[in-house]
Amino acid sequence: MRNIKLMIKYDGTRYKGWQRQDNTDMTIQGKIEGVLSRIIKEEIEIIGSGRTDAGVHAIGQVANFKTNSTIHLSEIKKLLTTYLPDDIVVTNVEEVQERFHSRYNAISKKYMYKIWNDDVYDPFLRKYAVHIKKELNLEDIKKAITYLTGEHDFTSFTTDKSKKKSKVRTIYSIDIIKNKQLVEIIFHGDGFLYNMVRIIVGTLIEVGLGKKKPEEMKTILDGKNRKLAGDTAIAKGLYLLEVEYKDHIIE
Amino acid sequence: MRNIKLMIKYDGTRYKGWQRQDNTDMTIQGKIEGVLSRIIKEEIEIIGSGRTDAGVHAIGQVANFKTNSTIHLSEIKKLLTTYLPDDIVVTNVEEVQERFHSRYNAISKKYMYKIWNDDVYDPFLRKYAVHIKKELNLEDIKKAITYLTGEHDFTSFTTDKSKKKSKVRTIYSIDIIKNKQLVEIIFHGDGFLYNMVRIIVGTLIEVGLGKKKPEEMKTILDGKNRKLAGDTAIAKGLYLLEVEYKDHIIE
Numbered sequence: 001m002r003n004i005k006l007m008i009k010y011d012g013t014r015y016k017g018w019q020r021q022d023n024t025d026m027t028i029q030g031k032i033e034g035v036l037s038r039i040i041k042e043e044i045e046i047i048g049s050g051r052t053d054a055g056v057h058a059i060g061q062v063a064n065f066k067t068n069s070t071i072h073l074s075e076i077k078k079l080l081t082t083y084l085p086d087d088i089v090v091t092n093v094e095e096v097q098e099r100f101h102s103r104y105n106a107i108s109k110k111y112m113y114k115i116w117n118d119d120v121y122d123p124f125l126r127k128y129a130v131h132i133k134k135e136l137n138l139e140d141i142k143k144a145i146t147y148l149t150g151e152h153d154f155t156s157f158t159t160d161k162s163k164k165k166s167k168v169r170t171i172y173s174i175d176i177i178k179n180k181q182l183v184e185i186i187f188h189g190d191g192f193l194y195n196m197v198r199i200i201v202g203t204l205i206e207v208g209l210g211k212k213k214p215e216e217m218k219t220i221l222d223g224k225n226r227k228l229a230g231d232t233a234i235a236k237g238l239y240l241l242e243v244e245y246k247d248h249i250i251e
Numbered sequence: 252m253r254n255i256k257l258m259i260k261y262d263g264t265r266y267k268g269w270q271r272q273d274n275t276d277m278t279i280q281g282k283i284e285g286v287l288s289r290i291i292k293e294e295i296e297i298i299g300s301g302r303t304d305a306g307v308h309a310i311g312q313v314a315n316f317k318t319n320s321t322i323h324l325s326e327i328k329k330l331l332t333t334y335l336p337d338d339i340v341v342t343n344v345e346e347v348q349e350r351f352h353s354r355y356n357a358i359s360k361k362y363m364y365k366i367w368n369d370d371v372y373d374p375f376l377r378k379y380a381v382h383i384k385k386e387l388n389l390e391d392i393k394k395a396i397t398y399l400t401g402e403h404d405f406t407s408f409t410t411d412k413s414k415k416k417s418k419v420r421t422i423y424s425i426d427i428i429k430n431k432q433l434v435e436i437i438f439h440g441d442g443f444l445y446n447m448v449r450i451i452v453g454t455l456i457e458v459g460l461g462k463k464k465p466e467e468m469k470t471i472l473d474g475k476n477r478k479l480a481g482d483t484a485i486a487k488g489l490y491l492l493e494v495e496y497k498d499h500i501i502e
Contacts, residue, residue: 009373009374077371086372086374087377088374120328120332120340120341121337122260122340123261123337123338124308126262126337128375
């Protein structure tokens with residue numbers, strides 16, 4: 001069987017998130033499966049690298065699917081471009097080893113969160129960033145970040161309440177890029193728990209506004225209690241940037 | 252009388268352009284005048300630095316209006332932010348000399364045109380850039396630009412057919428900024444004729460695609476005939492970036 005890997009970019013504004021649902025066709029997975037099934041004339045099921053929530057965007061989501069069809073890769077890409085709605089774009093289609101699995105084989109992920117930090121909103125970012133009016137203290141945010149990078153139990157930074165699964169994750173880096181009023185926070189880690197990036201961002205915003213001290217990050221981590229961290233930052237500021245795999249799994 | 256200057260940023264997607272019309276309230280000028288008149292409780296008329304067409308965006312549009320009201324500037328800004336639709340933002344409100352006129356006193360303007368140059372579209376730019384699939388030859392475009400900068404009669408690059416008004420304008424510079432697949436063309440000139448930036452962009456795209464030679468720009472200018480130039484590039488890629496005034500007119 002052929003195993004086809006897709007790179008996907010989407011504006012999540014109109015969608016109920018990545019994962020297919022029975023009661024709505026407004027999911028990214030559902031839209032792509034619908035078009036692929038029509039193109040290939042088989043029932044196609046795609047496996048995403050992970051879910052994104054309603055309103056969350058993606059620059060580099062990865063998915064794969066299996067098929068017996070002999071359809072040419074360039075034909076798949078062309079037809080996806082033609083039939084997908086214009087807020088979902090498949091940027092790359094390639095054939096990979098049969099054992100490649102976009103979720104199980106992911107070794108790390110990058111997320112980006114955009115903050116528009118100005119007294120008035122930017123009309124072009126109203127669906128693509130959170131708006132924080134008061135000036136953020138980025139030095140304090142950078143100090144707070146030093147407590148969060150590395151291997152930690154992130155129970156305080158997730159809404160996933162399952163007790164069976166480990167909440168230990170490693171964040172390799174959190175970078176802050178400021179360009180005029182736009183602040184981008186880039187996360188790179190081996191994996192992220194449900195809502196983890198958004199809760200970290202919500203907490204960092206409280207630090208930037210002086211509501212929490214940078215050193216409190218340690219207490220919050222140690223407390224292993226969701227109530228200690230800040231609010232979950234709004235979905236529209238979040239982007240799945242990149243999913244990384246070991247080369248030999250793909251080629 | 253007080254003379255109030257506004258800086259305005261807007262996503263033009265939903266609008267019929269800047270200029271107020273009798274038959275629709277979907278104009279930028281109309282929206283701002285409506286809110287100002289409500290706030291100030293006077294019939295307010297604003298003067299824009301120039302019109303923008305339906306679908307054209309602005310980062311730094313300038314307008315001014317006169318009033319006898321004693322309302323505080325910060326109050327005007329706050330109420331405009333509250334009552335304007337979220338795709339129109341007044342970024343600055345200041346009091347200027349009574350003789351300041353945002354159209355007559357403008358000494359130069361900057362426009363930006365965005366091109367997404369990749370085989371597939373970018374879902375985040377679908378309303379904010381033109382999509383050109385074939386790779387543009389930027390070296391040829393840069394050569395073509397050398398014929399367009401300076402003082403010229405731009406009759407071939409406008410749809411304004413009035414014979415009375417001079418079609419001579421000076422373009423100080425046209426800069427190309429390429430960042431991955433995004434190409435931005437920045438125009439700086441003493442003034443631009445109706446559709447001039449969009450027709451120049453349409454012509455430069457033809458040069459970039461090899462349909463016109465850079466040297467043809469001279470023939471097109473000399474011919475003083477709209478039919479010689481390329482198509483008018485689509486409105487959604489165009490942004491009014493900045494309007495410049497002599498300092499002493501404002502302060």
